[in-house]
Amino acid sequence: RKEVEQDPGPFNVPEGATVAFNCTYSNSASQSFFWYRQDCRKEPKLLMSVYSSGNEDGRFTAQLNRASQYISLLIRDSKLSDSATYLCVVTDWGSSNTGKLIFGQGTTLQVKP
C-alpha cells in the first residue's frame, strides 16, 4: 500500500464548477501536510499547507482530518488556469528530522470552457 493515496482522475469540470480532491495517508506519525501543484512537464510548486483547523486561500480550501488520516482540497469557481496535477504531500520526519516529502500519485484536473 502506498503511503499517500490519491485518485489519479482525470477530473474534467466546466469553468465555474466546484471540485474536491481527497487523499489518505498511512503513517499516523506524519506531521506536516501540503498540496502541491504541478503543471505539465514542470516542477511541483507549493499550493498551500494543510492544518487541522482548515485553511483557505482565495478559492482554495484545504482540510486535514488526523483521526481519519484524510486530507482534502476544495477549489471553488474553477478557472481554466487551474488545470494541472494536484499532489497530496506529507512530511516524514522519521528519526533524523529530514523533512523529506512523501508524494501521492497526483490528481489531474482539466477545466473546460
Next chain:
Amino acid sequence: GAGVSQTPSNKVTEKGKYVELRCDPISGHTALYWYRQSLGQGPEFLIYFQGTGAADDSGLPNDRFFAVRPEGSVSTLKIQRTERGDSAVYLCASSYRPDNEQFFGPGTRLTVL
C-alpha cells in the same frame, strides 16, 4: 533571485553508461533533496543533504546511485551502469532549513535507451 537550477535539462544515454546530473540550489539553502518522478507518478525521495553530508540516503534504489555535495552548495547525482528503468525526471529541491518550504528545480529528464 535565482531559483534552483539543474543541468542538463535533458539527457539521453545508452544502457550501461554512466551519467551525472547537477543541481545548483538557492544560495544560502542548507538542505538539499533529490527526488525521482516516473511518468504518471508523484516524485519519490532519493537522498537528503544537510550541508555537505548525506543525512538520509534511504531512498536511493541501489548502489548504482550515488550523490555528493562536497562544498555544501552544488550537488551531483551519479548513476552508474544505467538501466532502462532509470528513465525518469530527476528533481532537485532546496530549503533554508529542513522544516522550511522546499523549492524545486525544473528537473533533468533522463532517458536510457
